[in-house]
Amino acid sequence: MKTKRIIILGLITGLLFLTQSCCKPGLIGSVNNTLRPQETNNWCWAATTQMIAQNEGVSKTQCELANHRFGKTNCCNDEPTDNTCRKTNDCNSPGWLELDYCGLKFSESATALSWDELKKSIYCSKDVLGFAYGQSGVVGHVVAVKGYVTVNGTNYVVLNDPWGPCVGQERLITYEEYVDPTGAKTHWNTWYNISKK
Amino acid sequence: MKNIKSIIAVFLAVISTGLMAQTTANNGIREAAAKGKSDLLKLLSENKEFNFGVSAREVEVAQISNPIESFSTEFNSLLNDTSGNIATISRSENVYIVPLTTENKTVTTISVASSSKGTKVVELVNQQYTSELNDLPVEIKRANFKGLKVINVPNIDATLYVFNDKCYTSYNGRSVREGSNILEVTRQLQNDARTFQAKFGEELKKGKLVK
Numbered sequence: 001m002k003t004k005r006i007i008i009l010g011l012i013t014g015l016l017f018l019t020q021s022c023c024k025p026g027l028i029g030s031v032n033n034t035l036r037p038q039e040t041n042n043w044c045w046a047a048t049t050q051m052i053a054q055n056e057g058v059s060k061t062q063c064e065l066a067n068h069r070f071g072k073t074n075c076c077n078d079e080p081t082d083n084t085c086r087k088t089n090d091c092n093s094p095g096w097l098e099l100d101y102c103g104l105k106f107s108e109s110a111t112a113l114s115w116d117e118l119k120k121s122i123y124c125s126k127d128v129l130g131f132a133y134g135q136s137g138v139v140g141h142v143v144a145v146k147g148y149v150t151v152n153g154t155n156y157v158v159l160n161d162p163w164g165p166c167v168g169q170e171r172l173i174t175y176e177e178y179v180d181p182t183g184a185k186t187h188w189n190t191w192y193n194i195s196k197k
Numbered sequence: 198m199k200n201i202k203s204i205i206a207v208f209l210a211v212i213s214t215g216l217m218a219q220t221t222a223n224n225g226i227r228e229a230a231a232k233g234k235s236d237l238l239k240l241l242s243e244n245k246e247f248n249f250g251v252s253a254r255e256v257e258v259a260q261i262s263n264p265i266e267s268f269s270t271e272f273n274s275l276l277n278d279t280s281g282n283i284a285t286i287s288r289s290e291n292v293y294i295v296p297l298t299t300e301n302k303t304v305t306t307i308s309v310a311s312s313s314k315g316t317k318v319v320e321l322v323n324q325q326y327t328s329e330l331n332d333l334p335v336e337i338k339r340a341n342f343k344g345l346k347v348i349n350v351p352n353i354d355a356t357l358y359v360f361n362d363k364c365y366t367s368y369n370g371r372s373v374r375e376g377s378n379i380l381e382v383t384r385q386l387q388n389d390a391r392t393f394q395a396k397f398g399e400e401l402k403k404g405k406l407v408k
Binding site: 028030041042043044045093094095096132134135137138139140141142147149151152154156158163164167169170171172173174176177182183184188189 | 232235236237239240244246247248249250269272273290291292310317318319320321322323324325351352354396397401404405406407408
């Protein structure tokens with residue numbers, strides 16, 4: 001009886017492994033991911049963490065993440081000088097992704113994923129990725145990567161960009177721009193292979 | 198007399214070579230933008246799963262307008278600037294924002310990078326540029342953005358549009374609809390840059406931050 005169970009479990013695991021490794025991404029792929037605009041000028045890290053976490057079924061608000069990061073309790077207060085979604089200027093500071101705090105495990109890479117890796121992450125694993133870029137000595141920016149598409153031979157990456165504050169935007173950059181951003185900017189980090197702990 | 202003729206001939210040759218190089222570069226940017234427009238049109242026509250805030254029909258009928266050169270301010274230069282003119286401490290990023298327009302309305306933008314290696318599309322659709330270009334005064338739109346420059350100021354996230362020595366920006370409660378004195382805007386940006394540096398300068402030396 002025990003042996004039978006082990007065999008069945010083995011078969012299921014093998015089947016799952018085969019399904020995953022045989023997954024062939026199409027010319028277009030995307031993950032259904034709600035755009036979350038950043039709620040202060042400096043909270044792209046909180047908004048992108050929120051978008052990645054929601055894809056894993058974890059619900060966190062940006063101000064909860066800010067309270068955690070800055071060791072404060074007032075980050076969910078609205079900014080009194082503004083009638084948009086903005087939270088208090090007292091917590092309006094830059095940061096970094098807080099995936100660990102959201103109970104997520106992940107891999108990260110200082111170099112860009114290959115086109116095949118990126119496609120598989122989105123199409124097969126249904127991951128929303130994090131992508132940070134910037135230039136040395138300057139505060140950078142982080143966005144959520146939710147899709148990809150090849151059009152007329154050019155590879156594009158689809159972003160849920162939390163900028164601007166309380167607005168956000170869905171936009172497209174070329175895969176080349178993801179790998180090596182123009183000007184003095186460089187690829188800083190990609191977060192991928194994300195799942196609950 | 199002969200010498201003067203030779204000098205004039207060389208002078209004219211240099212000017213015409215410069216103009217030809219500029220025209221060639223401009224054509225390259227327009228060609229890249231046309232490829233971007235074609236890609237965007239195909240994407241919007243064949244796929245409904247993305248929301249870029251623009252329709253295939255709008256893109257199809259839009260014209261490629263004059264490229265707007267993008268500059269980035271040297272943050273450290275801004276901290277110590279005495280010129281009072283942000284344009285003089287900003288460097289070209291070799292990126293051009295190309296508006297797609299219909300009757301003075303920008304429907305979307307294509308960003309094109311130009312370097313010695315060639316000219317290529319880097320971004321399709323930027324809703325911030327689209328919205329702000331539409332809010333600029335009508336004389337800038339009537340000129341099809343010719344002579345307009347965009348300057349991005351890092352760390353304090355200001356986007357400035359400079360046209361005929363006037364600055365248009367939505368930074369810190371201002372409006373892109375009204376031109377401001379560039380010296381006055383530079384002063385404000387310098388003060389804010391110094392505040393930023395005092396608050397986050399040390400933290401930035403320790404590691405990367407994003408905003």
